[in-house]
Amino acid sequence: MTVPTTAPVDAVLFDLDDTLCRYRRSPATVLERAFERAGVDPLFEPSAYYDRYDDYLEDSSSVADLRERCFGDLAVEAGFERDAGIAVAEAFAAERDQRAVDPLSGVPDVLETLGEEYRLGLVTDGDPGMQREKLAAVGLTNAFDTTVFAGYDTAPKPDPEPFGRALAALETDPERAVYVGNSLSSDVAGARATGIRSVWVPPGPDFPAEPTPCPDYTLESLADLEQPPWLES
Template sequence: MTPDAVLFDLDDTLCRYRRSGASLLAAAFDRTGIEPFVAAEEYYGRYPEFVEESESMVDLRERCFAAIAAEKGHPPGAGRRVARAYADERDHGNVERLPGVEAALGACSDVPVGIVTNGAPEMQAKKLETIGLDDAFDVVVHAGYDTAAKPSSDPFEAALAALSADPARSYHVGNSLRSDVAGANAAGVRSVWLAGDDADAEPSRRSDPDHVVSGLGMLPDVLSTRNRP
């Protein structure tokens, strides 16, 4: 039986950043000559506060850095300068494909494929373009923007509806037990957990994957096993 569709997460499933957020932020402060006033963890923690009022990813990031700068006794403009430098450092060739992408997509050559990703549309589109996969998918759902964020079942259901696919005959591949596996399970999609460095994480009843792989290169075996008579 050929699957109706195969969905993929993007970040840390198909691609990854070459440098950590902490490294990028340090470079941004260095480039601007502004004394560091926030750590990467705090920035990430404040990020959701500005999503609803922001018009774009650029606007969101600048609002966040400006607010944190003001709270720490710096001019908001300094925060916006750091935000722009951070974006430049992050987007300048800082994304790369993960191993096994070609094998995974090759196994889906006759099957509709989609992306279900938590992330801003312009940011995720840039990543797909950078790794040469901007035309590789039949649908891209930006969870948290087009629909509720993962682990809600909504983005999975939206992607499958666009592909006219039956959840029970479809797969989702992702690295996060909490977001990818739990969300796919909630949508009735067969979940494939890309364990990677998280191989010792403990699945729960809600996030118990149907399949576990240590790399994308194992996905062809998962699909071929399901398709054997």
């Protein structure tokens, strides 16, 4: 979809994980501890879980249910009993503290500055209870005019549905909104499919010179949003 870039912006939507906040412990560290806690050898790599996460999102009743389904399947595929994968999922939940997150650099100031000029929305994949805990931990509970929990309220990203629901709540049109996120496949692709301009904040310094799909704007850090790039277009 071709995204118009000339209309003035009146709404800014955000992703949450690794865009506004980040866990203090990496998924690899938590999974390693979960294997130890469950008393089993490593059954799969952390990347296997995150590669398959979206496959279970829409049909799971909670993140605990999602992990049990996913870890159970991964265990079976690796030649282990399903119960071993479920035990690791339970251990992972015990090790993962949703409050053990920190805001990324510049987040509170950026949201405060943008909130004076634009309506703000959050579109995040994830269990509502889990995501609310993160928002509370980083002081962002009341930062947004609307929040959509994709995969629970709607289809998961990059489906246009969660973005469209946020736009409807903010009473704005796609061409008058931008979406800020760290994932090309989820955030940028979903924004483009909806007709929203995308702002990509790469998760690290080693990012492709020609990202696919191509975002409308690429920033080195979220702090750069204090001078919105769409005003320079």
